[in-house]
Amino acid sequence: MPGWQLQQLIQFRAVYEHGSLSAAARALGVSQPALSRALAKLEEELGTALFQRHTRALRPTEFATELYRQASRVLHESAGLDRLVERFQEGREGRVRLGCGPFVPDLLSRKLARAMERAGLNLHLDVHTDHFETLREGLYGYRYDFLLYDGRRRGDVPDHDDVVVEPLLSLPLRMVAPAAWVRGEGRAALESEPAARAFAASRPWAMPRVSADYGRRAAPWFHRMLVARRGAEFLMPTLSACVGLCRAGHALTLAPDILIEDELAAGWLVPLPLEVGVASETCAYRLRSRPLSQAAGRLWRLLVDGGLRALDEPVRPGSGCESGTD
DSSP: OOHHHHHHHHHHHHHHHHSSHHHHHHHHTSOHHHHHHHHHHHHHHHTSOOEEEOSSOEEEOHHHHHHHHHHHHHHHHHHHHHHHHHHHHHTSEEEEEEEEOTTHHHHIIIIIHHHHHHHTOEEEEEEEEOOHHHHHHHHHTTSOSEEEEEGGGGGGOSOGGGEEEEEEEEEEOEEEEEGGGGSGGGGGGGTOHHHHHHHHHTSOEEEEOOOGGGGGGSOHHHHHHHHHTTSOSEEESSHHHHHHHHHTTSOEEEEOHHHHHHHHHHTSEEEOSOOOOOEEEEEEEEETTSOOOHHHHHHHHHHHTTTTGGGOOOOOTTOOOOOOOO
């Protein structure tokens, strides 16, 4: 419907709902003669009367009642469109393209969704997971608004003056096993570190796909074991996929408490008394030379201002991790 007709519908609705020109004029903030002329013009264009004039009130015709129902729907949808445009302009609606490390999508699904809801953001996150080299190329190719990856890769960007790196979240990872594996004779793996290492060495592992050099940043025993077994038996795209294999009784895995808190509480998974020295050190990377959209800018500020940290759950004792990788 043309824009000039919307104002007429607004005026008609006010007259219909107030039942008099004077009350409707006060509600609209216009003079009564001006509103009377506008109503007469609308009736002329429609070719029919909308109200029966009485001394103190206007009585709507049958046609006016039907027009009111339709006009109310049109004006409601128009208001919704205005709100949508306003939210896009404010950055509260829209699409944000993110390049992420293997640990990040799970953190986004568990933590960022709640943070965005609290901030009143209804953003569609287009998330792509890959190795840093590929994501870095996408960032410089403007395929991503920004990256969420391990902050220790900041030395691998070609132009340090053009890249902003903001620390977001540090989460230690612990090694966990299916509860069924540590019953009976397997309980020894819960009682001492040597027994737990022997147990881990004899079982299949599920790990996310990360660069080979990441293992060297873990605890020495963990790196030696990883080299000796030539990596993990199951290489998965995300940590949640690894946790799924572990819960199903197919492999050990590493995960931060936030991704396994329900499984630990339910007794499906059991942590091993091992210090693997691995952590997720998530940072946000963006280019100074590329202005962010309103939506991407809103999300960036939410993250930098602690949108993830604000929803942190306390890490349970026994995680024992100090350094590592994303």
